[in-house]
Amino acid sequence: MNRQIILKSRPTGMPAVTNFELAETHMPSPEEGELLVKSLYISVDPYMRSRMSDAKSYVPSFEVGKPMDGGVVAEVIESNHPDFVVGDAVLGHLQWKVIQTINAQHVTKLDKAVQLSYYLGILGMPGLTAYFGMNEIGKPVAGETVVVSGAAGAVGMVVCQIAKLKGCRVVGIAGSDDKTAYLKDVLKVDEVINYRTEKDMKAAIERTCPDGVDVYYDNVGGAISDAVFSNINKFARIILCGQISLYNSTEVPVGPRPQPLMVKKSALMQGFIVSNYSARFGEGIHQLAQWLGDGKLAYQETIVDGFEKLPETFIGLFHGKNTGKFLVKM
Amino acid sequence: MNRQIILKSRPTGMPAVTNFELAETHMPSPEEGELLVKSLYISVDPYMRSRMSDAKSYVPSFEVGKPMDGGVVAEVIESNHPDFVVGDAVLGHLQWKVIQTINAQHVTKLDKAVQLSYYLGILGMPGLTAYFGMNEIGKPVAGETVVVSGAAGAVGMVVCQIAKLKGCRVVGIAGSDDKTAYLKDVLKVDEVINYRTEKDMKAAIERTCPDGVDVYYDNVGGAISDAVFSNINKFARIILCGQISLYNSTEVPVGPRPQPLMVKKSALMQGFIVSNYSARFGEGIHQLAQWLGDGKLAYQETIVDGFEKLPETFIGLFHGKNTGKFLVKM
Numbered sequence: 001m002n003r004q005i006i007l008k009s010r011p012t013g014m015p016a017v018t019n020f021e022l023a024e025t026h027m028p029s030p031e032e033g034e035l036l037v038k039s040l041y042i043s044v045d046p047y048m049r050s051r052m053s054d055a056k057s058y059v060p061s062f063e064v065g066k067p068m069d070g071g072v073v074a075e076v077i078e079s080n081h082p083d084f085v086v087g088d089a090v091l092g093h094l095q096w097k098v099i100q101t102i103n104a105q106h107v108t109k110l111d112k113a114v115q116l117s118y119y120l121g122i123l124g125m126p127g128l129t130a131y132f133g134m135n136e137i138g139k140p141v142a143g144e145t146v147v148v149s150g151a152a153g154a155v156g157m158v159v160c161q162i163a164k165l166k167g168c169r170v171v172g173i174a175g176s177d178d179k180t181a182y183l184k185d186v187l188k189v190d191e192v193i194n195y196r197t198e199k200d201m202k203a204a205i206e207r208t209c210p211d212g213v214d215v216y217y218d219n220v221g222g223a224i225s226d227a228v229f230s231n232i233n234k235f236a237r238i239i240l241c242g243q244i245s246l247y248n249s250t251e252v253p254v255g256p257r258p259q260p261l262m263v264k265k266s267a268l269m270q271g272f273i274v275s276n277y278s279a280r281f282g283e284g285i286h287q288l289a290q291w292l293g294d295g296k297l298a299y300q301e302t303i304v305d306g307f308e309k310l311p312e313t314f315i316g317l318f319h320g321k322n323t324g325k326f327l328v329k330m
Numbered sequence: 331m332n333r334q335i336i337l338k339s340r341p342t343g344m345p346a347v348t349n350f351e352l353a354e355t356h357m358p359s360p361e362e363g364e365l366l367v368k369s370l371y372i373s374v375d376p377y378m379r380s381r382m383s384d385a386k387s388y389v390p391s392f393e394v395g396k397p398m399d400g401g402v403v404a405e406v407i408e409s410n411h412p413d414f415v416v417g418d419a420v421l422g423h424l425q426w427k428v429i430q431t432i433n434a435q436h437v438t439k440l441d442k443a444v445q446l447s448y449y450l451g452i453l454g455m456p457g458l459t460a461y462f463g464m465n466e467i468g469k470p471v472a473g474e475t476v477v478v479s480g481a482a483g484a485v486g487m488v489v490c491q492i493a494k495l496k497g498c499r500v501v502g503i504a505g506s507d508d509k510t511a512y513l514k515d516v517l518k519v520d521e522v523i524n525y526r527t528e529k530d531m532k533a534a535i536e537r538t539c540p541d542g543v544d545v546y547y548d549n550v551g552g553a554i555s556d557a558v559f560s561n562i563n564k565f566a567r568i569i570l571c572g573q574i575s576l577y578n579s580t581e582v583p584v585g586p587r588p589q590p591l592m593v594k595k596s597a598l599m600q601g602f603i604v605s606n607y608s609a610r611f612g613e614g615i616h617q618l619a620q621w622l623g624d625g626k627l628a629y630q631e632t633i634v635d636g637f638e639k640l641p642e643t644f645i646g647l648f649h650g651k652n653t654g655k656f657l658v659k660m
Binding site: 050218221225240241252253257258259260261262268276 | 380548551552555570571572573576577582583584585586587588589590591592593594595596597598599600601602603606
C-alpha cells in the first residue's frame with residue numbers, strides 16, 4: 001500500500017496537524033513517458049501557508065481532500081522514458097506521497113555526486129531566492145550595511161553569505177541564541193540580534209547599524225521590519241521575500257505606513273517570487289554550486305525523519321524550529 | 331521698506347496663518363557678484379510642510395524667526411555681475427521676500443519668451459518630478475492602466491498627460507467635480523474619481539480599472555492609496571512622489587501593511603525626490619518644453635495675487651484649493 005498526506009481542512013490562523021490527514025492510497029503504475037518515483041526528501045516552505053487558504057495568490061491553492069504538493073527529491077523505481085533508469089535521482093514539483101508517477105518531462109535528473117537534499121535548499125528554490133533577490137533588487141555594494149531577517153532560515157543564511165562575499169557589513173536577525181551563534185560563528189556575520197530576547201528592536205538596529213541600513217532582505221515582515229525600517233539610509237533597497245510573521249494573520253495586518261519615510265529616503269521596496277527569474281536559474285545554480293565547491297558558502301539543514309512527520313514539520317516553520325533548510329526525509 | 335514672511339512658530343498638525351508673520355525688513359544692496367532681485371512669482375509646494383517641522387528630512391528645516399524660502403521667479407533690478415542686466419528674469423531658490431540679494435551663480439537666467447510662471451511648474455520642479463518619476467520608476471507601457479492621485483495638482487496633471495502620450499489608460503483621482511471635469515475634458519484622461527464624493531473608493535478603483543492597476547503615481551498616500559493598492563497587477567510599479575494626506579499627521583500614520591500583497595504581486599514601490607535626477611534636468615526640461623510647444627501638454631495654474639497671501643495660499647494646498655500649480659504673484 002502507498003501513503004499520502006492530504007489537506008483535510010483549511011486553517012484559520014496558525015495551521016494545526018488536524019488540518020492534515022495521513023491516508024492510504026493506491027500504488028500507481030507509470031504509463032508511457034512516465035516514471036514511478038519514490039520520495040527521498042520532501043521540502044516544507046513558508047509560502048505553502050498561503051496555498052492552504054483559498055484566497056487568490058501567486059500560486060494556486062491546495063485543494064481540500066487532495067494531497068499537498070511541493071519540492072521533492074525522489075528516486076526512480078520504474079522508468080517508461082528512455083532518458084531515465086532505475087536509481088536515477090530527480091527533482092520535481094510532486095505530491096506529498098511516498099510513491100507516485102510523474103511525466104518524465106516534469107522532473108530534472110540530478111547529479112548524485114552532490115548531497116541530494118541540497119537541490120531543495122542551497123542549490124534549489126531557497127538558494128535561488130537568495131541569489132536573485134540580492135543581485136536583482138538588493139544590489140549590495142561593498143561597505144554597505146545589509147540587514148537580514150529570518151537570517152538563519154533556508155533563504156536568510158544564503159543571503160547573509162552572499163552579502164559577506166560582496167564585502168558588506170551584515171546584521172542577522174534570528175529567533176534563538178543557537179541561531180545567532182550559528183550566524184556569528186559559522187556564517188561570520190558582523191552582528192546578530194535575537195528578536196525574541198531583545199527588548200527594544202529599534203534600539204538594537206541602531207546599535208548594530210551605526211551607519212544606517214542600506215539593504216534590508218526581509219523574510220519576516222511585521223514589527224521586526226518596522227524596527228529595521230526606522231533606520232534606513234537614503235537610497236535603501238528593501239527586498240520583500242517573505243512575510244512569515246504575517247502568514248497566519250486572521251485579519252489584515254496593520255502597521256506604521258512605510259510610504260512617508262520611503263519618500264524622504266528615496267527608498268525602494270520590491271516584492272518578488274523566484275520564478276520571475278526562471279529563465280536565469282542555470283546562472284544562479286552555477287554560481288551557487290561554484291561558491292559551495294570553493295568552500296565559500298556554509299550550509300545547514302534541519303532534517304526530520306519520517307513521511308508522517310510532514311505536517312508537524314511544516315507547522316514548525318512558523319515556530320522557528322529549523323536552522324537552515326527544513327526537510328523531511330523518508 | 332522691504333517685506334518678508336517669516337516662520338513664527340512650528341505647526342502641530344495643519345499649519346495656520348498664525349504660524350507665519352509678515353514683517354518689514356531692510357532694503358539690501360548687492361555686493362560684487364550679486365544681484366538685487368524683485369520677486370515676481372513665489373511657489374508654494376506640499377514638500378514645504380515637512381520643512382516646517384524640526385524632524386530630519388531630505389531638505390533642511392525652516393528656522394523659526396527666519397524667512398521661508400523656496401522656488402521663486404524674480405526680476406533683476408540691479409546687477410553686480412557681468413552676465414546679468416536689469417530686467418533679466420531669473421529662477422532661484424530664494425527667500426520669501428519682496429526684494430533680496432542673491433549670488434548670481436545661484437540663479438538661472440530665464441527665456442522671457444516663455445510665460446515666466448511656467449518655470450515654477452511645468453518647466454520646473456513639478457514638471458520634472460512628473461517626468462522622472464514616470465520614466466525612471468513607473469516605466470509605463472502602452473496599454474497599461476495608470477492611476478494618478480492628486481491628479482489635478484501641479485505634478486499630477488503632467489503625469490496624467492505623459493501617461494496618455496505613452497498610450498496608457500489613465501484614471502485620475504481628485505477632490506472636486508471641477509477638477510475631475512478638467513481632467514476628463516481638458517487632459518482627456520479615461521476615467522476620473524472624486525474621492526470626496528465617492529462612497530467606496532475600493533469599488534471605484536475596481537470599476538474604473540477593470541484590468542487592474544499597472545502603475546500608480548501616488549501624490550497623496552493614506553486611504554486613497556490603500557484603495558488603489560488593493561487592485562494592483564503583477565509587476566505593478568508604485569511611484570511614491572508625495573503623501574500630502576499624511577503631512578499634517580500628529581501621530582505616525584497607521585494602515586494596512588502593503589508588504590504581503592507586494593510579495594504576492596512582485597510589486598515595486600519607490601520613493602524619490604526630483605533632485606535625485608538633477609544631472610538630467612536639461613533632458614527633462616527639453617522634452618517638456620517640446621511637448622508644450624507642440625500643443626501636446628495642457629497646463630493650468632492657480633495664481634493668487636499679493637505677497638501677503640503666501641501663508642494662506644500655502645495652507646490652501648492641504649485643502650485642495652488649487653487646480654494645477656499653486657503660485658503667488660506680486
